[in-house]
Amino acid sequence: xxxxxxxxxxSGSIRKSSLNVKLxxxxxxxxxxxxxxxxxxxxxxxxxxxxxGDLEEASGVPQNARALRELLLAHDGLLIASPEYNGSVTALxxxxxxxxxxxxxxxxxxxxxxxxxxxxxxxxxSPFGGLRGIIDLRGIMMKLGAxxxxxxxxxxxxxxxxxxFDAFVDPNAGKxxxxxxxxxxxxxxxxxxxxxxxSL
Ligand SMILES: Cc1cc2nc3c(=O)[nH]c(=O)nc-3n(C[C@H](O)[C@H](O)[C@H](O)COP(=O)(O)O)c2cc1C
Numbered sequence: 001x002x003x004x005x006x007x008x009x010x011s012g013s014i015r016k017s018s019l020n021v022k023l024x025x026x027x028x029x030x031x032x033x034x035x036x037x038x039x040x041x042x043x044x045x046x047x048x049x050x051x052x053g054d055l056e057e058a059s060g061v062p063q064n065a066r067a068l069r070e071l072l073l074a075h076d077g078l079l080i081a082s083p084e085y086n087g088s089v090t091a092l093x094x095x096x097x098x099x100x101x102x103x104x105x106x107x108x109x110x111x112x113x114x115x116x117x118x119x120x121x122x123x124x125x126s127p128f129g130g131l132r133g134i135i136d137l138r139g140i141m142m143k144l145g146a147x148x149x150x151x152x153x154x155x156x157x158x159x160x161x162x163x164x165f166d167a168f169v170d171p172n173a174g175k176x177x178x179x180x181x182x183x184x185x186x187x188x189x190x191x192x193x194x195x196x197x198x199s200l
Contacts, residue, residue, distance in 0.1 A: 005188045006037045008075040012082025012093035014044040019123040019158040022166050024081035026174070027121060027153075030181040031079070036188075039075065043096060051098045065099035072100065072112035077188035078146070079181075081121040081153075084133025089140065101144055114145035117191050119184035121153035121177075123161065129154030149187050153180050 009028050011020045024040070031038045046064040049055060061069075072078065082093050103109045118141045122130025131154040141148050153176060155161055161169055168174045 003192065004035065004037050005077065005185055005192060006039070006075040007031055007077040007079055007184065007188060008071055009038055009040045009079040009081075010043060012043075012080060012090040014042065014092065018083075019155075019161070020081040020083050020121070022162050023121055023123045023153070023155055023158070023177075024079070025166065026168065027079060027081065027177050027181050030174075030178045031185065033178075034182065034185055036185055038079075039071070041071065043092060046096070048095060048099050051095055056102060061099065061102045061104040065096075065102065066104050068096065068100050069104060069107070069112045072116070073107075075116075076192045077117040077119065077184055078113075079119045079121070079184060080137065081123065082130070082133060082137065083124055084122060084130040084136075087132040088136045089133055093137070094140070097140060097144070110145045113141070115191055115195055116146045117149065117184060117188040118146040119149045119152070119180060119187075121155070121180070123155040123158035125157065125159055127156045129156035129158070147187065147191060149180075149184055151180055151183060153177060 009024055011024050013020045028038050028040050046068055048064050082090055101109045120134045120137055122134050124130035134152050138148050163169050
């Protein structure tokens with residue numbers, strides 16, 4: 001029997017009316033059309049202090065970062081929707097990734113990311129759809145050892161992209177997200193079978 005693919009979905013914005021959370025929810029719905037398990041988490045449920053080496057030395061990696069590391073380890077793929085702030089990654093997302101890349105519980109720092117399929121999306125107010133943030137995030141995820149899907153979703157002028165039911169105004173955006181999520185599932189499956197073969 002084929003093992004089920006598991007994808008973890010999170011947003012780099014925890015704002016109540018976050019456009020990125022709206023985009024993420026539509027992508028999660030698209031994933032649910034496949035035989036795939038998707039876990040949508042809210043980073044608000046995993047608050048972390050700003051990374052501080054002294055704090056780590058005194059108290060270790062915080063429980064929320066260790067819980068996030070466990071979640072990452074338990075999933076084959078990671079789907080991130082994040083705004084760009086000043087042309088780069090949000091502090092929330094970068095800080096979360098920094099804590100999650102610290103060794104903990106006898107497991108090396110990069111283990112939660114190594115060989116993991118990652119899909120990147122961004123919704124922004126600008127006509128570029130947060131593309132610069134995606135480029136930076138792609139570099140970070142690759143540095144962590146993840147395998148980042150070559151295509152991504154950059155949703156421009158996102159304040160006009162959703163209707164009152166939080167559905168896409170433009171049906172082409174929906175088609176793009178469906179194709180993107182199915183590519184992410186395909187990459188996750190490919191990497192899962194490769195890692196299964198290596199662990200034989
Ligand atoms: C500190 C800060 C920096 C921002 N920098 C950019 C930027 O570089 N490019 C951009 O397109 N939008 C930028 N924005 C606007 C965001 O696109 C907008 O706030 C967006 O709604 C944030 O995503 P969210 O709705 O998911 O929270 C910035 C917003 C903040 C608060």
